Amino acid sequence: PAAPVSGNPFTGYEIYLSPYYAAEVEDAASKISDASLKAKALKVKDIPTFTWFDVIAKTGDLGKYLADASAKGKASGKKYLVQIVVYDLPDRDCAAYASNGEFSIANGGEANYKRYIDQLVAEVKKYPDVRVIAVVEPDSLANLVTNLNVSKCSGAQTAYKNGVIYALQQLSAVGVYSYIDAGHAGWLGWSANLGPAATLFADIYKSSGSSAFVKGLATNVANYNALSASSPDPITQGNSNTDELKYINALGPQLRSAGFPATFIVDQGRSGVQNIRDQWGDWCNVKGAGFGQRPTLNTGSSLIDAIVWVKPGGECDGTSDSSAVRYDTHCGLNDAHKPAPEAGTWFQDYFVNLVRNANPAL
Numbered sequence: 584p585a586a587p588v589s590g591n592p593f594t595g596y597e598i599y600l601s602p603y604y605a606a607e608v609e610d611a612a613s614k615i616s617d618a619s620l621k622a623k624a625l626k627v628k629d630i631p632t633f634t635w636f637d638v639i640a641k642t643g644d645l646g647k648y649l650a651d652a653s654a655k656g657k658a659s660g661k662k663y664l665v666q667i668v669v670y671d672l673p674d675r676d677c678a679a680y681a682s683n684g685e686f687s688i689a690n691g692g693e694a695n696y697k698r699y700i701d702q703l704v705a706e707v708k709k710y711p712d713v714r715v716i717a718v719v720e721p722d723s724l725a726n727l728v729t730n731l732n733v734s735k736c737s738g739a740q741t742a743y744k745n746g747v748i749y750a751l752q753q754l755s756a757v758g759v760y761s762y763i764d765a766g767h768a769g770w771l772g773w774s775a776n777l778g779p780a781a782t783l784f785a786d787i788y789k790s791s792g793s794s795a796f797v798k799g800l801a802t803n804v805a806n807y808n809a810l811s812a813s814s815p816d817p818i819t820q821g822n823s824n825t826d827e828l829k830y831i832n833a834l835g836p837q838l839r840s841a842g843f844p845a846t847f848i849v850d851q852g853r854s855g856v857q858n859i860r861d862q863w864g865d866w867c868n869v870k871g872a873g874f875g876q877r878p879t880l881n882t883g884s885s886l887i888d889a890i891v892w893v894k895p896g897g898e899c900d901g902t903s904d905s906s907a908v909r910y911d912t913h914c915g916l917n918d919a920h921k922p923a924p925e926a927g928t929w930f931q932d933y934f935v936n937l938v939r940n941a942n943p944a945l
């Protein structure tokens with residue numbers, strides 16, 4: 584593939600709109616009777632989000648999106664990029680229950696994961712004219728920083744590290760630009776966690792070959808933090824990194840001095856409203872959230888390549904049905920919107936509220 588760009592991989596590219604999410608939004612809007620709310624909802628169709636490849640069965644869809652983006656590029660003379668989330672590690676979401684995945688380490692999960700990566704890579708190879716940007720394995724390495732006391736996480740440590748390294752190597756070999764997931768300010772931003780996080784991310788970067796296609800880290804994926812808060816949310820008490828910009832400004836230099844010249848992308852898809860959580864560890868379907876800052880390259884920071892929407896607003900974080908196999912108590916908390924369907928499935932009432940509470944307004 585072409586040599587990696589040294590600068591911002593988003594520059595000069597049109598971001599492909601996921602037909603999967605557009606269809607979800609179209610269907611959601613059709614169920615909204617209030618005319619002005621419906622009109623606002625339909626605007627979300629035109630906002631680029633990341634497409635989550637959360638099961639191996641979806642890897643074929645990547646080829647469809649790339650073919651479509653390639654055709655649009657040829658027809659328009661524009662260069663297109665497709666935004667994906669790689670999200671299928673064995674024993675996935677090891678410290679929680681809501682997003683447990685299809686592969687288990689005990690049942691050949693590490694080999695299955697390699698097959699999953701190989702299938703994504705095979706699709707990318709077919710369309711060298713389309714740029715691909717990947718967020719790699721939300722929550723995985725962050726769990727290795729703070730949750731090795733959870734037996735499922737300590738048991739998954741080797742599989743997570745080897746899996747992420749394999750993913751980075753294979754994706755870089757076909758020219759995919761990767762941003763490794765780095766949790767958020769309320770997870771790894773605490774002073775006790777920051778150093779160990781920087782060490783782990785730098786180690787993984789170097790172990791995977793320090794490819795220039797591995798651009799850096801993605802923060803606040805599927806979370807609600809402000810990029811830059813006008814005043815600290817009370818839940819941040821005790822953590823000087825009260826927003827994502829502070830977290831990034833603290834983490835970036837530590838990574839650079841550890842040999843990882845990382846830049847960042849920041850999820851703002853559900854960050855429009857602050858002061859909505861009882862505590863910072865509350866992550867599931869938080870009530871009162873709104874669509875946040877629109878995706879842009881005008882980030883205000885030389886460390887931040889792009890503000891992005893990674894978690895597609897409206898797709899659920901986890902079921903509130905306490906009898907469900909994947910029920911996580913965080914989805915039953917006072918600040919969690921209930922009743923909620925299974926993780927990844929459409930949560931209509933939540934989507935309508937994201938539209939209502941959008942800041943900036945839709």
Ligand SMILES: O=[N+]([O-])c1ccc(O[C@@H]2O[C@H](CO)[C@@H](O[C@@H]3O[C@H](CO)[C@@H](O[C@@H]4O[C@H](CO)[C@@H](O)[C@H](O)[C@H]4O)[C@H](O)[C@H]3O)[C@H](O)[C@H]2O)cc1
Pocket residue numbers: 676678679681682722729730767769770771773775776804805806820821822862863864865866
């Ligand atoms: O006062 N002090 O000095 C002090 C010092 C340290 C303290 O400890 C810190 O407390 C933090 C919470 O405040 C913890 O952060 C939470 O960790 C959870 C995982 O364990 C994350 O959950 C994930 O969230 C993802 C979406 O983001 C979901 O996709 C995923 O399914 C889900 O599992 C929460 O976001 C994240 O906010 C830290 O671990 C913990 O170390 C606390 C106080």
Ligand SMILES: [Mg+2]
Pocket residue numbers: 682805900
């Ligand atoms: Mg999740």
